Amino acid sequence: MSDFIRKIEGDLIFSKKYTFCTLMTRYDEYLEMVESAKLAGFDSEDIEFFFFDNKKSNQFDGYSGINRALREAEGRYLIFCHQDILFKYDCREVLDQRLQELECIDHNWGVAGNAGKNENGNTYIRISDPHFLDLKHGEFPESVMSLDENFLIINRKHNLSTTEFLLRGFHLYAIDLCQNARNLGLKNYVIDFHLYHKSPGKVDQSYFEAQQDYMDMQYFRKKSQFFWAMCSQFYVSNSRLKNIFFNLRRILRLARTILKKKDKNIKQKCEKI
Incomplete structure (x- = not known):
């Protein structure tokens, strides 16, 4: 019987440290990225590279690609990156050091990257691209609410994922991933890891359509709603005043029930004396 029983203990064990995954549309450019990473x-x-073949058609997008990569990867860290980046500046030793520093600061971080914005709209970035060389803004590591999609490091010891069944496309999957991490109580960071991105980014009609889809999803998540649990019922909205108003009566009712039980227990104890 004991042959069928297994005890789970300790930290997760990964066979590799880094898994690189890319949505590939140009194989020659992808190979250039891989070669620069190896150099x-x-x-x-302890490194592996794999790609999704989108040359002829988009078999995977940012949302479905990340979720599938998380299931396929063997690395402790999944690096989901663009095919048009080059590791011209910082090397593996630097990334090892940056992640070790991050682990010391916050052992339960969710996602890291080289560019992002915090809740106040402040930009933190460490990158070179056709418009800016050696761009560095901010003190690192810096906690942010969103990251740029060109280079994402996902901490696979946590059960992270994108909202694949509600969102599609090649924009805003990083902020979706980051916000899902935050919903699990995790933080996301920009780190000081310098690489070259051939493109400064593109904002077109598909970007604004993705933005509207994300807004619609967030509205669906945050709309006012009553919840019925097995032992209680409560109201939740994005308004603190509404939450207090709709839940106050239930809180008072629960308090009265607790007090009645307490008085009953005291009375029973007194009768036994």
Whole structure:
């Protein structure tokens, strides 16, 4: 019987440290990225590279790609990155050091990257692209609410995912992933890891359509609603005043029930004396 029983304990064990995953549309450009990564030190047995083939048609997008990669990866860290980045500056040793520093600051971080914005709209970035060389703004690591999609490091010891069944496309999957991490109580960070991105980014009609889809999803998540649990019922909205108003009567009723039980217990104890 004991052959069928397994005890789970300790930290998760991963067979590799880094898994690189890319949505590939140009194989020559993808190979250039992989070769630059290997020259930067990502060439040992604890590294793996794989891609989704989108040359002829979009088999995967940012949302479905990340979720599938999380299931396929063997690395402790999933690096979901664009095919048009080059590891021209910082090497693997630097990334190892940056993540070690991040682990010391926040052992339960969710996602890290090289560019993002915090809740006040402040930008934190460490990158070079056709418009800016050696761009560095902010003190790192910095906690943010969103990250840029060009280079995402996902901490696979947590059960992270994108909202694949509600959202599609190639925009805003990073903020979706980051906000899902925050809903689990995790933080996301920009770290000081310098690489080259051939494109400064593109905002077109598809971006604004993705933005509207994300807004619609967030409205659906945050709309006012009554919840019925097995032992209680309560109201939740994005208004603190409404939450207090609709839940106050239930809180008072629960308090009265607790007090009645307490008085009953005291009375029973007194009768036994």
